[in-house]
Amino acid sequence: MRKFIILLLLLTLAAAAYGGYCLYQTFQPAELEYSTVELPDALPFAAPPAEMAVSVISTGQMYSRQAFTFRGGKFGVEYISAMDALLVQHPKGDFLIDTGFGANIHDHVQTTPFLMRSLADYEFTENAANQLEIHEYSTDNLAGIILTHAHWDHVSGIPDFPEVPIWINQDELDFIREAHEETVLINSFENVEYLIYAFDDGPYMGYPESLDVYRDGSLVLVPIGGHTPGSVGVFLNLPSGKRLMMVGDIVWAREGIELPAERPLLARDMVDHDEAAVREAIGHLHQLHKRFPDLEMLPAHDRRAFETLSQYPSRTH
Numbered sequence: 351m352r353k354f355i356i357l358l359l360l361l362t363l364a365a366a367a368y369g370g371y372c373l374y375q376t377f378q379p380a381e382l383e384y385s386t387v388e389l390p391d392a393l394p395f396a397a398p399p400a401e402m403a404v405s406v407i408s409t410g411q412m413y414s415r416q417a418f419t420f421r422g423g424k425f426g427v428e429y430i431s432a433m434d435a436l437l438v439q440h441p442k443g444d445f446l447i448d449t450g451f452g453a454n455i456h457d458h459v460q461t462t463p464f465l466m467r468s469l470a471d472y473e474f475t476e477n478a479a480n481q482l483e484i485h486e487y488s489t490d491n492l493a494g495i496i497l498t499h500a501h502w503d504h505v506s507g508i509p510d511f512p513e514v515p516i517w518i519n520q521d522e523l524d525f526i527r528e529a530h531e532e533t534v535l536i537n538s539f540e541n542v543e544y545l546i547y548a549f550d551d552g553p554y555m556g557y558p559e560s561l562d563v564y565r566d567g568s569l570v571l572v573p574i575g576g577h578t579p580g581s582v583g584v585f586l587n588l589p590s591g592k593r594l595m596m597v598g599d600i601v602w603a604r605e606g607i608e609l610p611a612e613r614p615l616l617a618r619d620m621v622d623h624d625e626a627a628v629r630e631a632i633g634h635l636h637q638l639h640k641r642f643p644d645l646e647m648l649p650a651h652d653r654r655a656f657e658t659l660s661q662y663p664s665r666t667h
């Protein structure tokens with residue numbers, strides 16, 4: 351009997367060690383498989399007005415480990431995730447792209463899964479609406495808030511802008527209305543005015559369809575479903591000639607695009623709606639990055655990328 355118990359104990363230990371080893375492997379680098387996309391020979395034409403500008407509005411940050419942000423990242427390296435909104439100023443009307451942390455962020459965090467709260471700490475500085483008010487910016491200038499996607503950390507500031515419509519595509523609105531765990535927060539907001547847009551403007555940078563918001567090529571949205579069904583990429587073509595692409599949460603760190611690499615399994619399971627579609631989306635971004643190195647890639651949570659732009663109230667033209 352004693353021998354049997356010892357054997358059982360040894361087997362349990364071996365199984366636990368093997369399980370731990372398998373989990374550890376999911377954090378290791380792995381070659382990403384993706385399809386080749388057909389890209390244009392040159393960057394698309396854009397005629398932004400001289401007054402157009404963008405400003406980063408930083409609302410706080412989250413602290414995690416690099417290992418959780420992309421496969422091959424290190425456990426020993428801290429990763430600071432930006433929680434930013436981007437203000438786009440344009441004579442035809444301004445937009446906020448995502449909202450960062452809102453005034454009620456401490457309540458909003460409680461709507462996220464326990465595992466996420468356990469793996470990352472957050473720090474709130476000031477919500478976007480207050481920062482705009484301090485500098486006497488009138489929210490009447492805002493034509494809308496464009497969401498890269500509807501996850502909690504991108505929508506938390508919505509109630510701080512009660513008069514501003516939320517620009518959304520049908521796929522993302524359907525995702526919101528299906529009431530998944532990931533959209534609990536946005537569904538808890540009352541009287542959100544959704545303005546549904548469609549991608550009516552044909553292929554753009556290898557994406558089958560697009561929406562040229564100002565009709566001058568300066569702000570172009572493309573559908574990149576995967577992380578959520580209606581996630582979008584946001585191209586910003588500035589008067590100085592600077593070219594930016596906001597990629598939302600397709601990757602959390604620019605290494606994801608450069609290597610390329612997906613998130614580790616634990617993170618994918620927690621946040622990605624369609625992991626295979628995310629791999630294809632990362633492959634597309636990787637090819638864009640190699641073909642057009644001047645196109646600055648802005649993953650929503652990569653502070654290093656957002657620090658290259660002016661912080662509100664300063665402006666990058």
Ligand SMILES: [Zn+2]
Pocket residue numbers: 501503504599650651
């Ligand atoms: Zn996010």
